[in-house]
Amino acid sequence: MDARFQNSRRFFPADILAEWGEIFAVFDEHSQDSGNVSYGVQIEERRYFVKTAGAPDATAFLDHPARCELLHNAVRVAESCDHPALPRFHRVIESAHGPMLVYDWVDGELLRVPGARRDDPASSHRRFRALPVPEVVAVLDTIFDLHVALARLGWIACDFYDGSLIYDFSTHRLHVMDLDLYHRGPFVNEMGRMFGSSRFMAPEEFVLGAAIDERTTVYTLGRCILNFLGDGTDDETRFRGNADLLALARRACAEKPDERYQTVEAFWDGWWEAHG
Ligand SMILES: Nc1ncnc2c1ncn2[C@@H]1O[C@H](COP(=O)(O)OP(=O)(O)O)[C@@H](O)[C@H]1O
Ligand SMILES: [Mg+2]
Structure with missing residues (x-):
């Protein structure tokens, strides 16, 4: 061969x-x-x-x-x-x-759809958000488990968004792809607005000269909770998870990195306590 x-x-x-x-x-x-x-x-x-x-x-x-x-x-x-x-x-x-x-090759549907189709009930995006909460929690669990493994290896998430997720609605299996921009170790934002979807990006990913580190990954993971269990905001009337999960997401998505979970591992511990 x-x-x-x-x-x-x-x-x-x-x-x-x-x-x-x-x-x-x-x-x-x-x-x-x-x-x-x-x-x-x-x-x-x-x-x-x-x-x-x-x-x-x-x-x-x-x-x-x-x-x-x-x-x-x-x-x-x-x-x-x-x-x-x-x-x-x-x-x-x-x-x-x-x-x-x-x-x-992995089977399934990309969870990102163009902005114009995001409200279409037939879109993968809306069907995913309409799944029973435990099914969405299981997907979040997979995303977080992967990011704990990556963070232990030093990888900082970059350009992670729902366009990196392929979900098979029949087998409930999630795959994560397109990690091409992940960065080994902390670094300095040299672009200004970095690559990515603003629905998942931390404030420092828009600021030239800002430090990008594990706390940036924590923010992106927090945004996954708000995008998939909520409407993308932290409005509690639109949030489908429990109060502890909303508090976890809010802390992960604190504006200042110092006020977030300081490591992906600490976020992961919080996640277990909140949804267990
Ligand atoms: N392993 C895979 N199996 C099946 N489809 C995939 C796989 N990886 C990516 N894709 C599909 O291919 C598209 C392009 O891949 P991606 O890695 O996102 O490339 P790009 O760098 O162009 O964004 C994705 O949007 C997804 O639909
Ligand atoms: Mg891509």
Whole structure:
């Protein structure tokens, strides 16, 4: 099988994949604004998700070398953390368009929908928010368990939002993907407004020169509670969890990092006490 990878650097990703199996899905500039191009490919009985940085001349916010570097970072995340919520990562193959990251394909629906469809009852977003509270709590539990594991390895969440979540409504299984921007260790915000959805981002992710650390992750996890068990605000009349969970989310989402849980682990302890 490895003979198939020889000289792969000379070939385009789609040609390599079409040689191996059947491409059944493409995520390109029609659905993504990252500049990345990804594929669903079936090889014999198995389905894979293959992510690439797209063509070198494709215009996006990041240029091709920067997109490739993020994919190499995604490899570091995947190789450092083996968690059941992450689609299994297999390998990197070099192509004419840079690295191709091969993951297992996971079934389900992306929980992010375009803003205009967020109020549509048929959307995955609204159906998810209408699930029984214990089912939503189980999903939050998976997200938090993963982030405890990542935080222990030093990974700070960046660009995590409902577009990173694939939920299978029939099996109740959640997968988390697109952790390409996670950062190992605290760092300084050098962008001003960083990448991400403002529904999940901490105040310091908008401030040039601000410190980004584990408490930023805590904020994002708190926002998950408010977005999935509430209406995205901390309005108690719209919140479906108990009072302790709302208090936990409010503390996690304190404006000042000093007033939040100081570690993901401390947040996790609070989560267990609040929903147990
Ligand atoms: N392992 C996977 N299995 C199935 N679909 C996936 C998988 N990973 C990502 N996807 C789908 O592919 C889309 C693009 O992947 P993503 O990693 O978000 O790329 P981008 O860097 O372009 O944002 C996602 O929005 C999701 O719908
Ligand atoms: Mg994405």
